[in-house]
Amino acid sequence: MTLEHIDLNIDLDDEGYLRKFEDWNENVACALADKEGVSQECPLTQERMEILKFMRDYYNKFEAFPILRAVCKNVKQTKDCTYQQFPDPVIAWRIAGLPKPTPEVLAKIKHDV
Amino acid sequence: MSETPKPDELFSNIDYRPPSSGWMDTPVDIKKGIYSYAGNPKSLEYVGLPFARQWNPIDEDWSLPENWKEIISKGFRERLDRFRSIKVFMDICVRCGACADKCHFFIGSGDPKNMPVLRAELLRSVYRNDFTTAGKIIGSIGKNFKKIIGARELDLQVLKEWWYYLFQCTECRRCSVFCPYGIDTAEITIMGRELLNLIGLNIDWIITPVANCYRTGNHLGIQPHAYKDMMDFFSDDIEEITGVKVEPSFNRKGAEILFVTPSGDVFADPGTYTCVGYMMLFHYLQEKYGFDITWSTYASEGGNFGFFTSHEMMKRLNAKMYAEAKRLGVKWIIGGECGHMWRVIHQYMDTMNGPADFLEEPVSPITGTKFENAKSTKMVHIAEFTADLIKHNKLELDTSRNDHLKVTYHDSCNTSRGMGLLEEPRYVIKNVCNNYYEMPVNTIREQTFCCGSGSGLNAGENMELRMQGGLPRANAVKYVHEKHGVNMLSCICAIDRAALSASVEYWVPEVEVTGVHEMVGNALILPGEHKRTTDLRSEPLPGMEDDDAE
Numbered sequence: 001m002t003l004e005h006i007d008l009n010i011d012l013d014d015e016g017y018l019r020k021f022e023d024w025n026e027n028v029a030c031a032l033a034d035k036e037g038v039s040q041e042c043p044l045t046q047e048r049m050e051i052l053k054f055m056r057d058y059y060n061k062f063e064a065f066p067i068l069r070a071v072c073k074n075v076k077q078t079k080d081c082t083y084q085q086f087p088d089p090v091i092a093w094r095i096a097g098l099p100k101p102t103p104e105v106l107a108k109i110k111h112d113v
Numbered sequence: 114m115s116e117t118p119k120p121d122e123l124f125s126n127i128d129y130r131p132p133s134s135g136w137m138d139t140p141v142d143i144k145k146g147i148y149s150y151a152g153n154p155k156s157l158e159y160v161g162l163p164f165a166r167q168w169n170p171i172d173e174d175w176s177l178p179e180n181w182k183e184i185i186s187k188g189f190r191e192r193l194d195r196f197r198s199i200k201v202f203m204d205i206c207v208r209c210g211a212c213a214d215k216c217h218f219f220i221g222s223g224d225p226k227n228m229p230v231l232r233a234e235l236l237r238s239v240y241r242n243d244f245t246t247a248g249k250i251i252g253s254i255g256k257n258f259k260k261i262i263g264a265r266e267l268d269l270q271v272l273k274e275w276w277y278y279l280f281q282c283t284e285c286r287r288c289s290v291f292c293p294y295g296i297d298t299a300e301i302t303i304m305g306r307e308l309l310n311l312i313g314l315n316i317d318w319i320i321t322p323v324a325n326c327y328r329t330g331n332h333l334g335i336q337p338h339a340y341k342d343m344m345d346f347f348s349d350d351i352e353e354i355t356g357v358k359v360e361p362s363f364n365r366k367g368a369e370i371l372f373v374t375p376s377g378d379v380f381a382d383p384g385t386y387t388c389v390g391y392m393m394l395f396h397y398l399q400e401k402y403g404f405d406i407t408w409s410t411y412a413s414e415g416g417n418f419g420f421f422t423s424h425e426m427m428k429r430l431n432a433k434m435y436a437e438a439k440r441l442g443v444k445w446i447i448g449g450e451c452g453h454m455w456r457v458i459h460q461y462m463d464t465m466n467g468p469a470d471f472l473e474e475p476v477s478p479i480t481g482t483k484f485e486n487a488k489s490t491k492m493v494h495i496a497e498f499t500a501d502l503i504k505h506n507k508l509e510l511d512t513s514r515n516d517h518l519k520v521t522y523h524d525s526c527n528t529s530r531g532m533g534l535l536e537e538p539r540y541v542i543k544n545v546c547n548n549y550y551e552m553p554v555n556t557i558r559e560q561t562f563c564c565g566s567g568s569g570l571n572a573g574e575n576m577e578l579r580m581q582g583g584l585p586r587a588n589a590v591k592y593v594h595e596k597h598g599v600n601m602l603s604c605i606c607a608i609d610r611a612a613l614s615a616s617v618e619y620w621v622p623e624v625e626v627t628g629v630h631e632m633v634g635n636a637l638i639l640p641g642e643h644k645r646t647t648d649l650r651s652e653p654l655p656g657m658e659d660d661d662a663e
Contacts, residue, residue: 062335064334067343102334104318105333108381
């Protein structure tokens with residue numbers, strides 16, 4: 001599947017996750033946020049970008065989905081920041097250009113199926 | 114949960130009238146919201162399971178191996194020979210129906226094939242046909258006579274029915290409590306799932322955690338440096354809340370005790386607060402009594418989804434507990450709050466991966482209590498350990514810090530029915546909080562209702578099934594909520610903490626879910642702590658607000 005947006009070719013898998021970690025940049029984030037129905041603004045707000053960047057750094061370091069309140073604490077936002085800003089942490093994860101989390105992760109955090 | 118019917122709708126859709134056609138003549142209808150996705154072939158391959166492939170349960174063609182009937186038949190024969198219990202359970206059911214209305218999935222769905230007797234009958238009918246003399250003789254007279262003795266041939270429709278309904282059983286064993294013959298339907302489900310695994314028919318929510326666990330030591334696939342990072346985050350939280358710096362140790366050789374807990378505890382709320390509770394307790398004991406315990410980033414999973422796959426897979430994933438205990442040279446093991454973990458430990462581990470004769474019989478270094486019940490496994494449940502500490506007055510507790518909670522307790526199926534751990538968690542709760550209320554007697558202790566999502570069914574795509582299965586438990590929660598104002602449902606199982614959070618939010622949204630050791634952590638007075646103004650969730654404690662902030 002290819003998403004045409006602001007002159008970008010974005011390579012996503014069948015479930016809407018970016019195939020290559022390194023393909024991501026702030027414009028890609030805008031395109032993905034638009035696709036996910038989160039925002040049509042570009043650049044994204046600072047609050048959102050901080051969450052996305054933290055998730056990417058975390059993934060890069062640990063290959064894991066972070067504890068959600070640890071994300072918010074690290075970017076100095078309220079405890080439910082991922083829900084408030086996106087409003088589903090898994091959508092935030094997709095906009096951050098990260099691969100599908102393991103099914104147990106998906107079941108253990110509160111998000112829309 | 115967007116496509117799941119609303120609670121009122123789901124409730125009013127429950128129809129206990131069976132279809133007009135007989136059960137053998139009612140074809141299986143695999144429904145969205147009820148079934149779980151097929152296992153990812155990469156995960157099957159990772160642990161060497163056969164016939165890894167892409168397949169979709171709602172497709173007509175399941176891409177089965179050509180000789181699938183032969184494989185199942187051979188597997189069935191082997192298991193009848195290997196497990197005397199299965200042979201007996203196949204033969205002795207008189208179909209009295211005492212179990213019929215005891216299953217949470219039947220109560221919540223009205224689907225007659227969720228009556229334990231009928232779920233078992235799905236396999237038993239094939240057993241009668243293929244493995245009994247009566248079945249063979251009557252079968253030779255003519256196909257139409259088979260039904261008289263409740264026998265039928267295995268065909269694709271039957272196989273699909275097995276798959277659909279064996280993954281609608283949480284192996285909770287409530288039905289067995291009521292069976293006059295003591296038939297353990299969980300064992301029938303376990304065997305049925307083993308057979309399905311012979312032809313690559315697992316679900317993803319089981320097999321991907323299994324593959325993760327085999328690779329990293331835990332279901333979530335958390336690697337050692339990430340595990341440590343998550344625990345560091347909790348240490349910072351504890352320091353903020355109490356002013357005390359807690360420094361757990363990892364993989365430390367020569368420690369006296371190894372601690373193993375489900376990985377859900379280090380990752381997802383509200384389990385993370387239970388984990389914080391353990392950390393505080395261990396720190397307290399270390400400061401006061403020189404308690405010597407280590408965590409492990411290798412034995413980083415108490416749970417065992419291998420148990421939902423096959424006996425062999427269970428053994429393989431469980432092996433790391435004793436292996437790590439041996440490597441580190443500890444004396445014995447404490448295990449965290451988990452459900453099926455304890456069924457595996459209590460009923461299988463000793464004979465499966467033991468004897469652990471390199472370990473010592475567990476004795477609490479603080480109270481001197483010898484845990485006789487753990488003599489052979491060398492592994493003690495943390496609720497027993499903590500109850501013993503409280504009994505001997507070894508913990509300094511401020512119970513008023515749980516006064517904002519009105520608590521009830523959900524017995525996890527596996528710790529209650531599987532190992533008889535009924536009093537210890539209650540003893541702990543009653544000593545760390547002041548407002549405790551029991552749910553109705555036929556919904557607790559050995560009669561406890563399942564959370565509705567155990568044995569690998571805690572996925573997202575089967576949410577309607579989970580809410581159906583969660584109804585009886587939630588209904589009892591609703592009762593104590595309305596009668597006593599209960600606002601907190603406690604439990605000692607990581608799957609419960611995730612599953613009940615969803616089902617209680619759906620059915621009784623006023624109630625939250627907690628682990629028992631979160632409440633222990635709230636009450637425990639750490640040496641040198643400052644005045645607490647919040648609970649472990651960083652929520653303000655009523656009446657203990659920070660004076661300085663005013």
